[in-house]
Amino acid sequence: MRDHFVALCGYETRIRQWGAPGKPAIIMVHGLARLSHDFDILASQLADDYFILCPDIIGRGYSAWANNPEEEYVPAFYARQMIEMMDHFNIDRCSWIGTSMGGIIGMAVTSMIPERIERLLLNDMGPELAQEAVDRIKAYVGGTAEFASIAEIETVLRTIYGPFGLSNDAEWAELAMNSARRLPNGKFAMHYDSRVMDVFRDQIDDYDAWNIFNAIACPVTLFSGAKSDLIPQKIVQKMQAAKPEMQVVSLENCGHAPYLNTRTQIEAVKIFLKR
16 A cells, blocks of 8 residues: 555645556545545455555545635535546546445546446445435534544544444544544644535535436446435435346445445455456
């Protein structure tokens, strides 16, 4: 693994690379308040056979923060950055794995350059969202809370991300460490720009990606968290009705969104990649 810092649409972006160029390419994109480290386990298991790029989307992790949040913390801008990333690394075609927001970006990229996306994995994401779950997410994201220690952040994350299905203390400790940034006063905050969440709260109620979803021509696989409240079964069934050829993989013991870190989940990803 190595880290790159590349200017995408004018913003320095941190991109974690796994595997060697020249192998089949995979792009893995994280969720709304997450970052590239979420794919460390999955990418490490695939790196022998694939060339993998895992970016910190603008406003998260080690990537730059936007100058114009309302115009740049949106899927269309994220998609433009991802296309520039593909061009920078000379990726003509790739498989796309998108968790939550990463799935939205994947659908947007596929609509813009359909000939370059071979297959699309939507990890607990679809063209519409359950409003109660959206309200839940809006309640916990954003703000400028400060924490005295990483342990305090871990306590909060265990509540917020319980549906990820993490199974041991070491996984939670690593999640907390990767999710924090040190403030000038010595305390900690979450890694992301709080304005990301301000834009999300302002715009998410209008989310409707059915036209984009229906137009996708490449093979689509949906990983469905069995306990997901964001993409519950009624939405899964609507997606299947609109796209009967779509593969659906129900993942037990997790909600929104599966962390793609268990043997079962990784094997399911491998099957998707061979499709």
